[in-house]
Amino acid sequence: MILEGTVLRGPAFDPVEGRVVVEDGEIAAVEEGSARSEDIILPAFVNAHTHIGDSIAKEAGGGLSLDELVAPPDGLKHQLLRETDREEMVEAMRRSLRFMQDGGTAACIEFREGGVEGVAAIHDAAHGLDIDPVVLGREELAAMEAGDGFGASGARDGEFGRERTATREADKLFGIHAGERDSHDVNAALDLDPDFLVHMVHTDQLHLERVADDDVPIVACPRSNLVTGVGMPDLDELAATTTVALGTDNVMLNSPSMFREMEFAAKLSDLPAREVLAMATHNGAAIAGLNCGLVEPGRDARLLVLDGDSDNLAGARDPVRAVVRRAGTSDVAEVVLGAAD
Known part of the structure; x- marks a missing residue:
């Protein structure tokens, strides 16, 4: 070719x-x-943070707070996930994956709810497509073993030390949400020595120094942060601190379009276009270990x-x-x- x-x-x-x-x-x-x-x-593109399962609930929950929308176990998304049968879930995820593929996305790093069955469901959804979901299981160690790693909800929701140890021993990815609602969970997340952090909207200077010292990549999701009302990440400061990739986050709230995420990130920050393009491509690939x-x-x-x-x-x-x-x-x-x- x-x-x-x-x-x-x-x-x-x-x-x-x-x-x-x-x-x-x-x-x-x-x-x-x-x-x-x-x-x-x-x-x-490499979409470095997705929740593709939320494809069953696009634009649900208007006006709800972040906790009301997505906090486990009783946030709206978790209620809807429990109520949705497997066939409907797989088809909804497949359509989002196909949309991403047609828009030039080669891979996504997916935080996959539903344990082992959730990991199997997204593999079924991706069958026959050319997009590669890098699947980080949640809720149980067996989901990590069935997928490509573990995606932790955040240090405020649990300790995750056992999951981090098991993921490291399996030589798989460990990612965790941090600094989304406030900065109170950032140190605890960094104590886990994660492979990457997601969001980091709220940070203190100490957090940024730790991120820089340990060279921890960050996945920023600015459109999601805007919609949920938690504030906006300082992309210029984060990019000056470490490697930053872009993710579209929750399909309930945002179309999983990397074109939209790039444009928003570029116009939100003073970063050069080349750096924003790297966030949407090479940086996410590096986090996921893709060539x-x-x-x-x-x-x-x-x-x-x-x-x-x-x-x-x-x-x-x-x-x-x-x-x-x-x-x-x-x-x-x-x-x-x-x-x-």
Whole structure:
């Protein structure tokens, strides 16, 4: 497979005219030269924090507080999850995964409710699709063993020391929500030595120093934080402290669109477009341990091709900035996620 156009190459996403050569599902070469296409070729997205099960309750719970919406075990989402039969759940998750795939998302890091059965359900939902959910089980150690790690709700909800130890011994991911409602659970979350933190809206200087010292990545979900009314993360400060990735969080509250999340993050902060694009691609891939997120030889060919001559993107002077702040699903020309011959 050969893709031609403006290639956002390497970790700096340098726009170069040329082509990407794909062989056996891997990027074999990135070659500069004249291109016969106006397409823009970039890495596919990695959505670094999702709750895909909430697809059964889109736009439910308007006006409720964060705790009323999502706090275990009696928040609205948990009530609705318990009331939903498996077939309906799997189909709802499949539709969200397909939406994400069609919008150029290669993978997501999913905090999956429902124990072992919840992990099995999202695997069934993803069957036959090219998007790869990295599934962090919840509620029981067996769910971690059945999935790719453990996703903890937050230090205020439990101690999670046993789960952290077991996850480390299994060499799997351990992520935990922290600093979403307030800063009171951040130190306890950091004491668990997590592989990554989610949210970090509310932080003190001590927390940021600990994050920097331990090099703990953070997944920010600014649209979700806005909707739930908990405040907004200081993306500039977080990015100056550690690696930051982007997630769309709860499908009940937000469309799982990385285009929307990127645009919102870019306009919320003073970060360069290249840094925001890294948050939506390479940084999430690094947290998940995936060999994608950059257009360079040796990476898995998980790529997004945008029509640079669409009515929306035509005339853009800065292709990286246009991708981050302007592009949307209507500009998608091709999504390359499977192995290519």
